[in-house]
Amino acid sequence: SYELTQPPSVSVSPGQTARITCSGDALPKKSTYWYQQKSGQAPVLVIYEDNKRPSGIPERFSGSISGTMATLTIIAAQVEDEADYYCYSIDNSGYHRGVFGGGTKLTVL
């Protein structure tokens, strides 16, 4: 079955740039979506279609894609950005079956 691979954890100090990667064979053809989940809360969409930012999401969040790897970048990360981040896409079966990456715990301290 199709898989998206993320690092389990990333740690930065406040004000530094955080980068979270997501690799998957179909990512050159299927868009990547990024979700932020803070403890005890429902996920929130932070990036869609590889690099678009929904309204209300701070400009410090951005997305990019290079080959089979998508990257979520948080410039000048803040303490409130500490959360679990999940990439998400559709598998390469030709059907709309979703798949999440395993999630990355971002620590900002």
Add this chain to the structure above:
Amino acid sequence: EVQLVESGGGLVQPGGSLRLSCAASGLTFSGSWMTWVRQAPGKGLEWVANMRLDGFEKYYVDSVRGRFTIYGDNAKNSLFLQMNSLRAEDTAVYYCARGVTKLDLWGQGTLVTVSS
């Protein structure tokens, strides 16, 4: 206010059944997709199923296919997940979300516990 509200979770014995509901307010269902996502305690998000609300397309993760059924009632602006033959590994918080990839609206989740 636009929101999704899940209900129907609870404690059920292995082999039992449960029906989850997702009620939408402030938005109309027709012409869109809806998705169910679950999260086992202390684990990551797992895509469970989605459907196009005209009913012509439905997809399931392999582990629930044949046991779970996703369906909607456009007149009631509601999405459902009928879960049969439940197993311990189905224990999770279940979220409904609007969309198929761009999941831009989520409910607060409902907890399903499968245990004897």
